Structure formats: structure tokens, C-alpha cells
Amino acid sequence: MGNKLVGRLGAALMIVAGVAVFAPVAAAEEANWTAVALEVPADVFSVRVNGTDGVDKIVGSYDGFGEGGQIRPGVVWHGTALTVLGEAFDDLTDLTAINGGGVAVGSHASIDEQSQAVKWTGGHYEDLPAPAGSASVATSVNERGDIVGTADGQVILWPVSAPGTYRLLPMPYPTFATGVSIGNGGTVAAGVLEPVGSGPNRAFRWDSAGQPHELRRVEQNYGHSVLTIENGTIAGSANLLGAVIWKAGGKIQRFLPGIQLYGMNANGDLLARGDEGGSWFVEENGVRTDLPTTFLPSYPTTLFTNGTVAGYSYDETTFEQTAVVWQRT
Template identity: 30%
Template sequence: MSEKRLRRVLATAVFGAALAAIPAGPAVAAEPAAACAWQKTVWDLPPGAEIGEVDAYDGSRYAVGITGLRPLWGDGVADPRGTLWDNGKVVFRADTSVPHLRDVNASGLVIGDTVVDGVFHAVTVGHGGQVTKLPANPAWTSSSAWAVNNAGDVAGWADAGSRLILVVWPGNAPGTYRELPTPQNLGYHHLADLDEQGRVIVQTDAGTGGYVVDPAGQWRVLASMGADGSSTPWGIRGGRVVGSVDGAGSYAAAEWNARGELVRTIRTGLREGVSLGGNGTIAGYGSQSGVVLWRDGAVVAQPITTNFTLAGLSDDERTIAGVEAKRPSHYRCS
């Protein structure tokens, strides 16, 4: 199972344990599109693959994840191989377990990492499987790319001995990179998302759980509920961050601004925010089973009532991409 999917599964399990303490959601209000019917489409799998996972969705047509075989026991995917989809059709599948495909933008630029001479390197991956290393500092012992925006900015990590570095490869300056200072003793670190203005959100286990990092390298803690609380960010768009918070035995979906200030906690209808659409709607997990769309203080649609792992909401807010019953798929409002 991929790190990103594992993190989300664990978070979902934790929040699920608190559902009894959360009020049931309200009746669904008007849908985001008039006369809307949500129809499911199951995506193609490459020859020989039985199941798959979706790790990233560009909000329009492209998605990346893994495909492989059903494991003999347990969860996850056996013999996982990075896979790129275009509108649910397989464009490319890696021949081996690397390269890892971490993210893709609306132009189809795929980023991730691969192993060269026993060392991980941040790379871009062409639709035919061509791997191109991103520029690196010789002092780095490894690097990996985790997120790309539509401007072509790529964000990821580099290790330099005992030092962890947040790295941005700017889309408007090919062949260059910026090293951003990283707090010491960060512990677990997952780069969850990158917005069009170059802001990064990071999940950690270092006390607070979440940060928003601006393009200048300023790390801001995402506020939580109480001194002992923590935050888990999942999506960012235009400096608006969504995720969840916990503290004092209470859980809630949450929204922060670009300064890390807690704008609101959401306790009715939505228990975890995952993705933001182009009109500001939050897609996430509901107080009950399934995926909901939340906007302006209320649930505006509950397109999915089954166990669905959400990868993202489209820019036009009419498509929800993810995985259901171990099959990549999407629901489309039409």
C-alpha cells in the first residue's frame, strides 16, 4: 500500500472510531449542479492487473496510482506498478515497482522518484515511460518528488546526511531548484499537496501534525483544538487548507487559511476534508459512510454512500475520483 493511501486509511480509521460522538449529518441540500445524477465509471486496468489504487488526481483528466494483483492476505496491492490514467484509460504502466508515480498536473506532467545506482532520485516520467532526473545538489544522498501544480512547480524532499530538506523545482526556471529550510526533529513527514501559488502542506507527527509552508520557506503550524490537539491537512487551493483536527477527545473536519489560522471546524455532515473544487466546495468523508460535498455551512450533495477512498474533486466540481472495492473509478454529475 502506498504511503499516501496508508496515511489516509489510518486517519479514516481513527476518525471512524469517533463517529458515535458526532451528530448525524443534515438532509442533503440542493446539489451543486441542477438536475444532477451521479453516475459511476470504473476505470480500465492494464493487462494482468486485478486491482488498483489512485494516489493523485489532477482535477480534470489525469490520475496516477498503482495497479497490480490481489494479495494472498491482507490489504494493499501485490506486485504494484505505477500507472497513469487519462479519463479512466490506461496511458502508461511501469514495467517494475519503480518509478513511483506520485502526482500529475493538468498538462499531464508526471512526477515521482526512481532508483539509479541504488539511490532514489526525483524524476519526471513521460507518457511512454521515459524517466528524466530532476536537478540535484551533489550533497544530497537521495531525493523524491511528491507534488506538482499546473504551473509546473514540483515539490519534494531531499536528504543530505542527517539533514532533511524541502525542495521546490520551479516550473518557470527549468534546471534549477530551491532548498527551503526545514524544522529540526520533524519526524514523520508527508508532503500532502501543493497549490498554484507554490504553498505546500505537510503532515507530521512532531507535536502539532500539520504545517503550511509558503514559497519563501516560512513554516506555519496549522492550529488545532487545544494545547494537546493535532491537525491533519489533506488539500490546499489558493491558500485555503482543508483536513481535520482533534483535541480533548473531539474530532472535526477543519479549514485553515494560508497563515495556519483555524478558520472553522465542521462538526455536522463532514468529518474530514480532503479536496477543494474550483468553486470552493469541499469534498470529504461524511459523518456517516461515503463521500459528501460541503459548501457554505451545509452538505450540498452526498454522491457516494459506499466505502470509497477519495483521491480528489474536479475543478468543475462534477467529478469525484478515487477507489471503490479496490477498483479505480469516478462518479460524474451529469
């Protein structure tokens, strides 16, 4: 995300790629946050909180030890209550995204093998097809069940309308994609690395015909990345500059200088932090609400539609992190 502070989140009229972009005033607002621990078994040593359905479900995994050594089952929290889905095909499993229908996606792999994209549906795991010998990961699923991810770094789509099939989307460069996400309308977005020696990441969207189009750049010579798509709006960053919100067609809707973006919900609310540190915050309708200083995650974190944050708390004495849901009270 962005690293060089251009300006605190506030009133800023900027000319970005020839377009005037206004970052509205975000007045600080005090709030009391309560960290409610997510259920995990007592003997785990690592917990991943990766994504939500926006309402009340969270997906991820945890690491522990079993009779055969390390275990990593995929899990779902409904509220804070834990459901262990288990390991996909007896492999280490991590789930990264879930939709409102309970379809969860991610990948599994043994320690010495390549990753295999997988989905949880109908009470069981199913491998997602991919080119033979490729390392595949599913990263996003929309409400109708379309899934996207990567296969050897290439953008791959598993359409719900054609179960058991996949489609490799054309890449703008013969490199690899990151942050691959799909919206409910079927728009796919990702960051794609320029060929070695020619430049940094660029942010792209793929239209309904599967063709890539670059999202508008904040500055021509800076890298751009994609975080997520929500309600047709694409969120990401102009690296070293700040956070960017793009309209579905690729035009810049908003630029937030000096801000690192970590989450956006269906309302367009943001989970973010200044790139020189300071408090993490949730921004709703231009109003910033700081999270406690004990919110200091080293793993992914995500934002519910109601502004609740799924992530971690940090013990400043023991330096331990606990998977929690941060609720405003």
C-alpha cells in the same frame, strides 16, 4: 484524520483557538451516481488512483506481472481512457500528482533500493535532483510547474524557474513532513511531526521566502495535518476533532467537527465522510450529496472541479475494488 465524533456536519457555532468558526448547514441531497470503470489491463491485481488535474486527467499506477516479475508503470487516464507511461528507468513507479500542462510527478524504486523523485514531462521521465543518498518522493506540482515533496522526510522544492536544482526548506522541527503540497501562488504546506516525546503533528505553511509558519490550531493539544492546497486555501484536519480549512495566511476559515476530509477541489468543494462511518459525500456550497454505499475505497481518492469523484467501487459480494470515476446523473 479526525476520529472522535464531536458533531455531525450541520449548524455548529464553535470557538476555535479564540476565533468563532461557523460550519454551515449541509442539507442532504439525493443524487444518482454512476460508476464508470477506468481502463486497466486484464491481468493487473492492484490499481492506484492518486490525483487529478481537476479537469479530465487522473494519475496513478497499477501492479501486474511481466517476464521479469512484478511491474508497476506510471499511468494517466484521460477521462477513462488509459495511457501507460511505463516504468521510470525500469523501476516500480507511482505517480501522485499532475497539473493542467500534463506534468506528472511521483517516485520510482526497485524493491531493494530507496525511492527517487521523478517527473514525467515532454513524453519522458526525468529524475529530480536531491541530496546524495536520500530517499526522495515528489508529491505535488502546481500549474506553473513548481514541484514539492520530501527527501529523507525533509520538505524539498524543485522550482520550475531553476531546472535541475532543488531547495531544502527549513524545517520547524528536525523530524519529517507529510502531506507536502504546493499552491499555484507558490505557498507550500505540510504536516510536521514534533520531536519524539514532545507532541503530535503540527500543520505549517512556508512563505515566499521559504520560512515556516504554523497554521492556527483548533485545539492546542491536538495534532494537525495537511491534505492539499487549492486556490490559496489549505485543507487538512485537527486529528480526533474534525476537518479544518485554513486561509492562505494560516487563520482558520472553517472547522467541520466530526468529519474526515479526503479531498478538496479548486472551488473549495469537499470529499469527506463522518468519522464514525456512514456514507461518503461530496459537499458543494454547503450542500452534502451522499455517494453510494459501494464507494468504499482503501486507496487514495480525489475530486474533480465539477464534483466528479475519482476513486473506487466496492463489490459487496466479492469484496473486490474497481478503479472508477463516479459521475452524477
